[in-house]
Amino acid sequence: xxxxxxxxxxxxxxxLHVPDHKEATNHxxxxxxxFAPMLVVPLSQHTxxxxxxxxxxxxxxxxxxxxxxxxxxxxxxxxxPATGRVVRIALAPSARGDxxxxxxxxxxxxxxxxxLYGAEQDIERMTxxxxxxxxxxTGVVGLGGAAFPTHVKLKVPEGKKIDxxxxxxxxxxxxxxxxxxxxxxxxxxxxxxxxxxMRALGADRAVVGVENNKLDAVAALRAAAAGAAxxxxxxxxxxxxxxxxxxxxxxxxxxxxxxxxLPADVGLAVFNVATLAQIGELLPRSxxxxxxxxxxxxxxxxxxxNYLVALGTPLRWALAQAECTDQVSSVILGGPMMGxxxxxxxxxxxxxxxxxxxxxxxxxxxxxxxxxxxxxxxxVDVCPMHLNPSRLGMLARKDRYEEMEADxxxxxxxxxxxxxxVCPSHIPLVQYFRIAKQMVRERSIKERQRA
Amino acid sequence: xxxxxxxxxxxxxxxxxxxxxxMRHVVYALLPICCYAVWLFGISALALLATTTGACVLVEHxxxxxxxxxSSIGDCSVAITGILLGLTLPPGLxxxxxxxxxxxxxxxxxxxxxxxxxxVFNPALVGRAFLQAAFPVAITSYTPxxxxxxxxxxxxxxxxxxxxxxxxxxxxxxxVRIDGFTGATPLMLQKFDHVATDPWxxxxxxxxxxxxxxxxxLILLCGCYLIAxxxxxxxxxxxxxxxxxxxxxxxxxxxxxxxxxxxFVLFSGGLMLGAMFMATDPVASPVxxxxxxxxxxLMGLITVLIRFEGGLAEGVMYAILLGNALAPLIDNVTxxxxxxxxxxxxxxxx
Numbered sequence: 047x048x049x050x051x052x053x054x055x056x057x058x059x060x061x062l063h064v065p066d067h068k069e070a071t072n073h074x075x076x077x078x079x080x081f082a083p084m085l086v087v088p089l090s091q092h093t094x095x096x097x098x099x100x101x102x103x104x105x106x107x108x109x110x111x112x113x114x115x116x117x118x119x120x121x122x123x124x125x126x127p128a129t130g131r132v133v134r135i136a137l138a139p140s141a142r143g144d145x146x147x148x149x150x151x152x153x154x155x156x157x158x159x160x161x162l163y164g165a166e167q168d169i170e171r172m173t174x175x176x177x178x179x180x181x182x183x184t185g186v187v188g189l190g191g192a193a194f195p196t197h198v199k200l201k202v203p204e205g206k207k208i209d210x211x212x213x214x215x216x217x218x219x220x221x222x223x224x225x226x227x228x229x230x231x232x233x234x235x236x237x238x239x240x241x242x243x244m245r246a247l248g249a250d251r252a253v254v255g256v257e258n259n260k261l262d263a264v265a266a267l268r269a270a271a272a273g274a275a276x277x278x279x280x281x282x283x284x285x286x287x288x289x290x291x292x293x294x295x296x297x298x299x300x301x302x303x304x305x306x307x308l309p310a311d312v313g314l315a316v317f318n319v320a321t322l323a324q325i326g327e328l329l330p331r332s333x334x335x336x337x338x339x340x341x342x343x344x345x346x347x348x349x350x351x352n353y354l355v356a357l358g359t360p361l362r363w364a365l366a367q368a369e370c371t372d373q374v375s376s377v378i379l380g381g382p383m384m385g386x387x388x389x390x391x392x393x394x395x396x397x398x399x400x401x402x403x404x405x406x407x408x409x410x411x412x413x414x415x416x417x418x419x420x421x422x423x424x425x426v427d428v429c430p431m432h433l434n435p436s437r438l439g440m441l442a443r444k445d446r447y448e449e450m451e452a453d454x455x456x457x458x459x460x461x462x463x464x465x466x467x468v469c470p471s472h473i474p475l476v477q478y479f480r481i482a483k484q485m486v487r488e489r490s491i492k493e494r495q496r497a
Numbered sequence: 498x499x500x501x502x503x504x505x506x507x508x509x510x511x512x513x514x515x516x517x518x519x520m521r522h523v524v525y526a527l528l529p530i531c532c533y534a535v536w537l538f539g540i541s542a543l544a545l546l547a548t549t550t551g552a553c554v555l556v557e558h559x560x561x562x563x564x565x566x567x568s569s570i571g572d573c574s575v576a577i578t579g580i581l582l583g584l585t586l587p588p589g590l591x592x593x594x595x596x597x598x599x600x601x602x603x604x605x606x607x608x609x610x611x612x613x614x615x616x617v618f619n620p621a622l623v624g625r626a627f628l629q630a631a632f633p634v635a636i637t638s639y640t641p642x643x644x645x646x647x648x649x650x651x652x653x654x655x656x657x658x659x660x661x662x663x664x665x666x667x668x669x670x671x672x673v674r675i676d677g678f679t680g681a682t683p684l685m686l687q688k689f690d691h692v693a694t695d696p697w698x699x700x701x702x703x704x705x706x707x708x709x710x711x712x713x714x715l716i717l718l719c720g721c722y723l724i725a726x727x728x729x730x731x732x733x734x735x736x737x738x739x740x741x742x743x744x745x746x747x748x749x750x751x752x753x754x755x756x757x758x759x760x761f762v763l764f765s766g767g768l769m770l771g772a773m774f775m776a777t778d779p780v781a782s783p784v785x786x787x788x789x790x791x792x793x794x795l796m797g798l799i800t801v802l803i804r805f806e807g808g809l810a811e812g813v814m815y816a817i818l819l820g821n822a823l824a825p826l827i828d829n830v831t832x833x834x835x836x837x838x839x840x841x842x843x844x845x846x847x
Contacts, residue, residue, distance in 0.1 A: 220510070292836060387507075387509070388502060418615065421782065424514075426785060431836045433833075434832060467510065472511070476508070
């Protein structure tokens, strides 16, 4: 059975096999990290409007207590990650490189890791609208990295019907093993979360897609599902970027999300396994999201592992716990293919941080020589969106952004980075496309203002 | 803990492939063919290959200097051009003509467009096409393989002085005692005299022809090495051979006595060398998957059409040059359908 799934796993046509380096941490159980002496909880850890603080400086907070309320529908509240005192509400460095408002909390020494805040609630008797509200109250956002508020996806768009919930357990980024460990250690919570999502959306089935390099997770989920008819667990080929939702729904269900559309356009809603595990765990007790699993790994750390980290823990503290070496050349939040390099070690860990990858000078591609495009078509062969990165790159060099958008589907690029990874000329293709997309967006905003 | 971190944008890792690495491997794949050419045709082939390669590298180096930029000979692409040019010329071609060919291949064939990545045509074939037009006799004067004393003395025409009449080959051929040699390649024999050549001679290449085009099996093997190392796209050679095969099948089935069979068509002339090492020049071929198939099939078709219907015995060179010319157009009409695209766009303006 297992062997069959290795070979017959549902296949992704394009994309590429990247050395995954997951063996460093995929066998290590999730361990809780001690509180840092200062926790910095940014008010904007998610896509959408920032949260609004409801505490004042000097106030004592209890672990799990709400400290900021949602700033609108596409926004979530924040909860105190530790019992302690609010020291100040001020600007803090963010992973993007700028400063953003945050609540500084000084945890009490010896503060308990137990969460006392919260009350039981009966999900079975809630209406879909009440579930959406309850999920918003937990502050859960997409934990796969996107950090999009989950309750927004649980609300069926008008005129649409959702028939299937797709659960994303691919974790195709190299090095990362958080979703893997969550599936192994909390399969029941994952499935419970999936059931809650099905109820909220009125979907009658759920499909879990897991890459076939994690067959133990497939087995754990199947055991937890215990033959339930409405939830199926499928192994899919381990290939980057299998975990992109557009790729996953195509491979699992043969449906294509239309260009500039949403999964709801084809009757689907896609959630990451860790997100559903948190909903399954927090919702029955109406608690808030205060910690998440983060894989800290890479050649630059001596104690790699999967750590349960309180939100707001500064990188510097987390890296010290994992015994970071002196040979650090860059610290990446997320995986090596799509993660962002942290600009400072004072950046706090937020809801969207799946992993911290510490690279030394040996792994980071240095100042390699850039050649002209030799039309080798390697990028065309790997682009999961079936774009033509070679042509797009040549147009980008000439700043022909409108043409890239109008004739070569620039805006469909989701920046997986496959093209840059394979390019033998070392042309920074996806980097060009990021700039081009930003230029197109800015121009269209300007045009709208003029009109 | 070191607090200085570098900031780069993702992806933070790379496959490790590079252009110079790919080009170096193409050179490695061509070396066995060069060695075999020297074994077959002796010191003249060696001198020819050394001349074309050396001249091409020199011309690129000087061009770069004149353009005031760093020399690009280090990426090895010009070495491929030089070797390929040598392999496609008759072993007895006067060396001064080879230098002219090398100059045309690199200066107007490649550097004038901006160097690697910008040339429209395969540079080696540009050089060869020029020689074919300028010296039609010299480029169709073939000498026998495995001649006596081939490692000790040059084919007399090789050392001809520029712009002077070369010594006639007849006396030399009589002296090296190759029985029944008519100075014709198997394609010429087939086309003009209707004489068939033994398939094993074609596979092993012990026949008259351009210095490196004869050992079809060896060329196939070297090409497969590059395909296995993922340094070359398999679709183009497969499509080109398939195109030739299908076109020949039409002719052969309609008149088996007049037209040669598939084995002869695939393994004679320069088809194998062209399909494996020249049609696959990435710079001058399409990038879209469907485009590669169309490009290959078209070149195979034209090769056989020239062989059977045209005045020349061989058509690979012009087929590939025509394919190169059409490649940008093929690319434009075969843009892939993107994921989630709502409707097909008809055609994209170049």
